[in-house]
Amino acid sequence: MTQRPPKLLYADAKGNIYDHPYLDMVGMNGSEFVLPENVELIPLPEDSRLFTMPAMPPVAWDARKKAFATLDRVREGKRSRPVQAVAAFMAPGYVRTLLPACDYSRKTTHLPLWSYTAVGWDEERDCFVVAATKVDSNSNWNPVNYDDRTLDPLVRKILQEIPGNRLLEQLARCAVDYHCFAAKNLFYRRWEAPLPTSPVCNSACLGCISLQPSECCPANHERITFVPTPEEICQIALPHLEYAEQAIVSYGQGCEGDPILQADTIAEATRRLKKATSRGTVNFNSNGSLPDKVALLCEAGMDSFRFSMNSVREELYNRYYRPKGYTFGDVLRSVHTAKKAGRFTMINYLVSPGVSDAPQEVEALLRFVAETGVDMIQMRNLSIDPDYYNREMGVSGKGIGMYRLLELLKREFPQLQFGYYNRTRENFYPPDLPNSWPIVEK
Ligand code: SF4
Ligand code: SF4
The missing domain is CATH 3.20.20.70 (Aldolase class I)
Known part of the structure; x- marks a missing residue:
């Protein structure tokens, strides 16, 4: 059975987080946008945190157009508002496999020293998912x-x-x-x-x-x-x-x-x-x-x-x-x-x-x-x-x-x-x- 790809997450100016109705999650490897593979998508580990990527719009996969797309704004009735990308900072013990996908050229500040991970919303599993894999089973640090x-x-x-x-x-x-x-x-x-x-x-x-x-x-x-x-x-x-x-x-x-x-x-x-x-x-x-x-x-x-x-x-x-x-x-x-x-x-x-x-x-x-x-x-x-x-x-x-x-x-x-x-x-x-x-x- 093929899994449905997770949906893109984005945030409004106040930091409220939404999943997009049809755009799919994308990650970055180096300087390139990539679609996460099923094997590297795991539920967001407990005690992880979600961050917004200030002023940086997210990049998604538009399956209808078969192309990557930057989501600058979302419509709300007759108006539209700007959006920013979302990243996860995972609990220890996990290694990320993809970086968050966004338009980094819009960055206005140097991001603080956290590790930023690609995150999306899995409709089938009803949970956030990250591009990551677990590398240590020691639970002492929970x-x-x-x-x-x-x-x-x-x-x-x-x-x-x-x-x-x-x-x-x-x-x-x-x-x-x-x-x-x-x-x-x-x-x-x-x-x-x-x-x-x-x-x-x-x-x-x-x-x-x-x-x-x-x-x-x-x-x-x-x-x-x-x-x-x-x-x-x-x-x-x-x-x-x-x-x-x-x-x-x-x-x-x-x-x-x-x-x-x-x-x-x-x-x-x-x-x-x-x-x-x-x-x-x-x-x-x-x-x-x-x-x-x-x-x-x-x-x-x-x-x-x-x-x-x-x-x-x-x-x-x-x-x-x-x-x-x-x-x-x-x-x-x-x-x-x-x-x-x-x-x-x-x-x-x-x-x-x-x-x-x-x-x-x-x-x-x-x-x-x-x-x-x-x-x-x-x-x-x-x-x-x-x-x-x-x-x-x-x-x-x-x-x-x-x-x-x-x-x-x-x-x-x-x-x-x-x-x-x-x-x-x-x-x-x-x-x-x-x-x-x-x-x-x-
Ligand atoms: S080696 Fe450690 S303490 Fe020294 S500059 Fe690097 S991170 Fe800082
Ligand atoms: S004990 Fe913890 S907070 Fe203190 S210096 Fe070591 S790592 Fe830093």
């Missing part, structure tokens, strides 16, 4: 697990138990003011907790969420302003490792600079943690710019590494990361160093349809996986204005399709894991790869 009414007393209690620790005070602010789920985990004493350490970075990413030049979009969070001592780190990380369920402590979780610039402090803290307990997982998320420091952290007992990159092509990497005092070759050396030391090695692959599935990128990625033997690719939707990103990356045309990219990787490298979240040591190499892809929603 917002229902984070109820602030139970959090506040725990934050007060732990602050009293460990007075005068600047890192703990920072994480209390992260949990209560920024509503950071990772920071909340520390106080709930469960799962993955963050250990921010670095006020500085040696990259200047176009879409850094913790620091943006004033002429660009605002950063979502403020960076930590100090470097904690190994004592401060151990004071809060050790109880987490010893008592938390599925315990992970992670450096470089988000709104800081890059922890690799504090590698000496982190190595010392990690050494002490590993001496004090054999329980739990210590993880390091980083731009991987300093391979010697990665070697030092391996020696200190780090269990896993996750290196971020938007592309495995040096030119595109440089355009996004704008590295200061290191090269893409150093990042590659870091990946090799971690892998050779037998550490669970992941890539935080910041993906965007049209860039990540471009034929040249696919070819480079297959080579990269074969040469490095990385264990896992965390598919992260790059949070940035998609039109700005495409222009900065020099995108013209479309890629092979994100879904096809995942299929190809899985076929070529059956042991390669996909995911969205970090893993505990016990789950690094699951015998039957339960977190493998595709993940079919029950």
Whole structure:
């Protein structure tokens, strides 16, 4: 049975969202409009958000004319009013396969740092649908697990138990003011907790969420302003490792600079943690710019590494990361160093349809996986204005399709894991790869 294509969504000036009576949903891959394939359309995940694309009219498929059409205005009686496109920001764990289709040339503002996904209305299923696929089945990060009414007393209690620790005070602010789920985990004493350490970075990413030049979009969070001592780190990380369920402590979780610039402090803290307990997982998320420091952290007992990159092509990497005092070759050396030391090695692959599935990128990625033997690719939707990103990356045309990219990787490298979240040591190499892809929603 052929499924009827989903309908176009559009919004009025007040942000009210409507489905169109006959125009169909379209997405974008790179700079081209495309019709979504059935396989890449899934119900909008719970706890996702819908956004309007300010001043940008949507592009749809007009099946009667067999052509793409820009919907500038809709009729209402004798009058007509302008409309704007709608995009989805999905709950974590899903990778988008298409960008929202709209006329980006009408854009009047730089869009804030969210990941924008094509969304439509499925009349048969009576639900919103997005062009996306699930890549991680870990449900720990579901917002229902984070109820602030139970959090506040725990934050007060732990602050009293460990007075005068600047890192703990920072994480209390992260949990209560920024509503950071990772920071909340520390106080709930469960799962993955963050250990921010670095006020500085040696990259200047176009879409850094913790620091943006004033002429660009605002950063979502403020960076930590100090470097904690190994004592401060151990004071809060050790109880987490010893008592938390599925315990992970992670450096470089988000709104800081890059922890690799504090590698000496982190190595010392990690050494002490590993001496004090054999329980739990210590993880390091980083731009991987300093391979010697990665070697030092391996020696200190780090269990896993996750290196971020938007592309495995040096030119595109440089355009996004704008590295200061290191090269893409150093990042590659870091990946090799971690892998050779037998550490669970992941890539935080910041993906965007049209860039990540471009034929040249696919070819480079297959080579990269074969040469490095990385264990896992965390598919992260790059949070940035998609039109700005495409222009900065020099995108013209479309890629092979994100879904096809995942299929190809899985076929070529059956042991390669996909995911969205970090893993505990016990789950690094699951015998039957339960977190493998595709993940079919029950
Ligand atoms: S990710 Fe950001 S908000 Fe969360 S704990 Fe780290 S620094 Fe704080
Ligand atoms: S590596 Fe991380 S902290 Fe540094 S500029 Fe990029 S996103 Fe920001």
